[in-house]
Amino acid sequence: MQARSIVITRRHLGQLGSVLLGLGAVVALTAFIWSLSFNEFVAAGLIIGGLGAALWAAMTPQEFKAFFTGRQVQRSTSAIFTTLLLVAIVTVFYIIVQRAVIVSDLTIDRRFTLTEQTLELLRVVERSPRPLRILGFYRPQDLLQREIDDAYWQLYEAASNGAITRQYVDPIREPGIAAPFSQALAANYYVFVGFVNPDGTLDLSTVTPVSNQATQERSMTEAIARVLAGGSFKVYFEQGLQTLDALSNSQQGMSILNNNLRANGIVTDALRLSDLAQAGQTIPRDASALIIARPQREMTDAELAVVREYVERGGALFIAADFFPTSDVFLNASSPFNAYLWETFGLRMTDAVVVDTRSPGPSALHVVSAQVVTENVLTAGLNQPNDPSTATMFHMARAIEVNPQPPVPNGTVIFSSEQSWGETDTRAIVERNEFIADPDADLRGPLSLVAFAENPATRARIVLVGDGEFLTNGYTSAQSQFYATGNATLFMNSIGWLTGFSQQVTFAPRAFMTTPVLFSGGQQLDVIAFITLFLMPGSMLAIAGFIYWRRYRAA
């Protein structure tokens, strides 16, 4: 047998050179597009391509020359250039149209059209001396969500004539920018809005998160309103009645809710009624509300006088009074302040501890909000269907008595269940953990746990809660075993109503017109399935069969 030898000709080497040239060009171009920089892969591609071109030119110079100067090449080069020119024209036109933001919202509810309420707010933004910025954190895998959101945010930018701008940041690539937002990002907030500093940076002290709900307009408009209202509302925490420490991050502290207020643009500060009384001063004029959270002693007459003066000039009070087994308990039966609240607002605290045997909490003394009075600004977001965590949870709460013939409009916000009662033998609870309903001595449920009142003449407002522990970090931290989102919701709603903040930033919910599918009978579904699955495709098959049969006959 004769052995076959492999002969390598100049032509073969020339072909190899042309292949290397193409390969090198592809590698270099891909590497450059991928990284948008001149890196080692781009260099390697160019070297391979260069060597290939040299080999090709050296081995088959005439073919090499013909490739770049032949008629075919001239035509194809012209075709490529005209195609590129067309692509460039289309791209330029696309960019122009993109910048013009021409959008048509076809949805029946106008879901992607800003309402008059939003447009009115954006006119305020336009007049504001400081521009606003929407800052969104999106990872590369969130690009689709970013595009969906961006279609919405650009409406804000266009409607505010550029007073609102958009900025998107990849938190992985730019961890420095994301660092101040790490807590909010962990809580699934990824869009924020705030004022822009003169140097172009975002003023972090004004930034507020935008809740990521399906109702995008409501979330964004409320967030912008919060930023605009930022600093104009100030609430004071009373810190002299052995109340909860608003700065403490311990389980018994109240730092979480304090931070919530600040995150919403409400300024918080502390005061001591005893110091004001001693100095003959009044509660500061800039106080939008006074928070008295879980005080452990009764007020003195001098302290009460300071509070009276504040209420009479239209002040707002948030009082969360707990049960304590002491004789000096805050708002006890003989308390002058309790009598004052009854006389002024038609509300007073009882000494009875609410026991609710129907409560799904850890014990009958852990009362879960069983009934929430009709939806209003105080109850918004509480007791949501299929979400038990949106209820409030109180521990050893005191029942509130609400005067049915009050001097000013008042009412109950949250009731206990009908199986509950107000245990008056509190010593039995404390000493023996014993609570047995006594129809003669105890208060019959349902009982008021949270109540409100407003004096229309002075605009004084009050929210009275029969528990103070629900405000602590132990009940508002997501890590706590007693965590209930309803607690923070109730507090934030209350402060929003007391200060007038929610009135300023609340976006009226929009009603949507589409309805679920409703059937008069299950048979209808079968009819629809028959028509769509069998009748329609079957008729197409029948036509196909008829055409085939006709052709067959003709042939």
Added chain:
Amino acid sequence: MTGTPIIFRRELAAYFTSPVAYLIAAAFLVFTAITFNQDLAFAITVRPVDPALIPRVLTQLLIFIAPLLTMRLLAEENREGTLELLLTAPVSDASIVIGKYLAAWVYYTFLLALTLVYQIILVNIAFPDMSHTLGAYIGIWLYGGATLAVGLVFSALTESQVLAAFLGMIALLILYFADRIGQIVANIDLGLIIFQLTLQGHFIPTFAQGVIRAEDIVYYAGLIVVMLFVSIRLVESRRWR
């Protein structure tokens, strides 16, 4: 361009007098009907039906349907040598390509129109957002036009119909899934550019939500124009090859 209507009519007649076209329509209806009935069963008394359901499903279906509709347009003529005859006829290359393309688009419009039966059914059993549906249908009609134009390029490129369909599907799969390639690129700006080039990127965030943005219309129209231009150049190249 005077030859365009002649070519268009010839191609359209070829579609509607072929049993294959109706077999494709039957398969198309079975697939969309399964999706429609499934969604209906889930939605009863619970939620409004998705007005963009069928258009959303078609974004995937078109990856396979569009190359099947366009594969024979130029490749078959090429293989059988009839394209040479056409090129000698007094019609321009542009007329040939545009006429054939328009016929494919009209046939696709016929398929799309068949799915309007689902919307008629919905109107009778609920109060669906028909204007949202209209927006989604306009979007998928343009989307379909763009996928057909991509398929036509590969039909002009090769003599083999199977190869034309295969290459068309690969190209459409890349255009469909490129948004995911954009997601794995470390550079988010580059990812965004890639996303902006995808078919999905101009349908899901807008048309599927009931919003029509001019830039999305320009994208699909631009893609159609560029792809037709390339197809015309490819046909023209036979003259100087």
